[in-house]
Amino acid sequence: MSKLEKRDEIARAALGLIAENGFHGAPMAMIAEKAGVGAGTIYRYFENKDILINELYRDLEERIYPIILCGYEQKQTIRNRFLHMNSAMLRYFIENPLDFRFLEQFHNSPFGVAHRRDKILGKKKECDIFLELFREGIAQKIVKDLPLVILFALSFGPILTVTRDHILGFIKLDDVLIDQTVAACWDAITA
Amino acid sequence: MSKLEKRDEIARAALGLIAENGFHGAPMAMIAEKAGVGAGTIYRYFENKDILINELYRDLEERIYPIILCGYEQKQTIRNRFLHMNSAMLRYFIENPLDFRFLEQFHNSPFGVAHRRDKILGKKKECDIFLELFREGIAQKIVKDLPLVILFALSFGPILTVTRDHILGFIKLDDVLIDQTVAACWDAITA
DNA sequence: TATTACGGAATGAACGTTCATTCCTAGATA
DNA sequence: TATCTAGGAATGAACGTTCATTCCGTAATA
Numbered sequence: 001m002s003k004l005e006k007r008d009e010i011a012r013a014a015l016g017l018i019a020e021n022g023f024h025g026a027p028m029a030m031i032a033e034k035a036g037v038g039a040g041t042i043y044r045y046f047e048n049k050d051i052l053i054n055e056l057y058r059d060l061e062e063r064i065y066p067i068i069l070c071g072y073e074q075k076q077t078i079r080n081r082f083l084h085m086n087s088a089m090l091r092y093f094i095e096n097p098l099d100f101r102f103l104e105q106f107h108n109s110p111f112g113v114a115h116r117r118d119k120i121l122g123k124k125k126e127c128d129i130f131l132e133l134f135r136e137g138i139a140q141k142i143v144k145d146l147p148l149v150i151l152f153a154l155s156f157g158p159i160l161t162v163t164r165d166h167i168l169g170f171i172k173l174d175d176v177l178i179d180q181t182v183a184a185c186w187d188a189i190t191a
Numbered sequence: 192m193s194k195l196e197k198r199d200e201i202a203r204a205a206l207g208l209i210a211e212n213g214f215h216g217a218p219m220a221m222i223a224e225k226a227g228v229g230a231g232t233i234y235r236y237f238e239n240k241d242i243l244i245n246e247l248y249r250d251l252e253e254r255i256y257p258i259i260l261c262g263y264e265q266k267q268t269i270r271n272r273f274l275h276m277n278s279a280m281l282r283y284f285i286e287n288p289l290d291f292r293f294l295e296q297f298h299n300s301p302f303g304v305a306h307r308r309d310k311i312l313g314k315k316k317e318c319d320i321f322l323e324l325f326r327e328g329i330a331q332k333i334v335k336d337l338p339l340v341i342l343f344a345l346s347f348g349p350i351l352t353v354t355r356d357h358i359l360g361f362i363k364l365d366d367v368l369i370d371q372t373v374a375a376c377w378d379a380i381t382a
Numbered sequence: 383t384a385t386t387a388c389g390g391a392a393t394g395a396a397c398g399t400t401c402a403t404t405c406c407t408a409g410a411t412a
Numbered sequence: 413t414a415t416c417t418a419g420g421a422a423t424g425a426a427c428g429t430t431c432a433t434t435c436c437g438t439a440a441t442a
Contacts (some may be wrong), residue, residue: 022300024215028398029424038423040400049398108299109213116359146371149362150353154375157348162341168307171340180337184345188379218431220390229389231434240432386441393434398427405422411415 007045010035015056019101023053023109057106057115060099067092069129078137079186085130086155087182093163094173100163130155137189144191154188198236201226206247210292214244214300248297248306251290258283260320269328270377276321277346278373284354285364291354321346335382345379
């Protein structure tokens, strides 16, 4: 097994255990066992557990962004661009429940708060595309003139809740339902 | 100090620490210190930590329900009833950030999942008023004909996200903003 | 005095991390 | 080609710490 493969094996094991059992249900020994390596080996690839977790998050972001942006066309209407991105995100979460659960664990932890602070205080290019979209919509008087943070909440809040419900088996989201949900989010933010 | 007062003191200390630091940042010894009792004393009031946490949750639900329903009038329009309940909830969360943070910790933990399963499988009268409201709205073709779970997500998802942003200081929610946000949620669920 | 409540030291389990040791492999040697 | 060797990678037992819980001597209460 190559170096990269082993690193990925450890990362995959850690992400799965954390997603399913939370940070505390994923001791290093268990991660090592699931990855098929010795406990000490993990420390050859990740300095400590905190760093492991933060790298998992970084990897995940890098995996998600291109997928959500795939097929995104700047020349489309604002509405279509919004529907595209929001449903791409919802679909990704539904198809990758472990990724979603890990994200939730991450955000509801000191890691997540620290991460948010960094984001608010600093650079973190990411959500720029959404911000851009909202700003454009407001300028054209299509989108409600509300703080961007609130538009975000109206767009993503329901996506997160609905994904959780889907993963926990409270509802089965099909293509129609996904489109209806995303369209309802659009209704929330439009004037 | 009376028996009940001491129980409450412990509960308050536990809720505060868990809200601020998570379940793992709230060891029993720390709860005891904050409550001004010995570590062993806690076990005279709560059989173990799991039971303590579940009782905290139960207490919290009992505290919140009457507050949200206060001033609720069955004869009001569906829209007004929705706005009333949703903004009451948002206002409560903003005014009681510790309660909100505790709820989030609870929901994002094995406790919360177990609790949800119980709710879906069984009794748990609670959200009945919301369900009732949604059903009535659908019957009158005012509310979108979507599964109740999705209407829930569209209504509460943004409230949760926005509250988190407010508590973390990313936005300052005033009366106007609260009303606008809740109204936007109404736009999301209406046909 | 008898009973109950309290406090906090003691306990043992579980955890993250370390490190002395073993294992593996690629290159050198013959 | 067969053998040896050096050095990095892997290992998992052991360590120190932290935590929930228990225990028992003391204080309050009746």
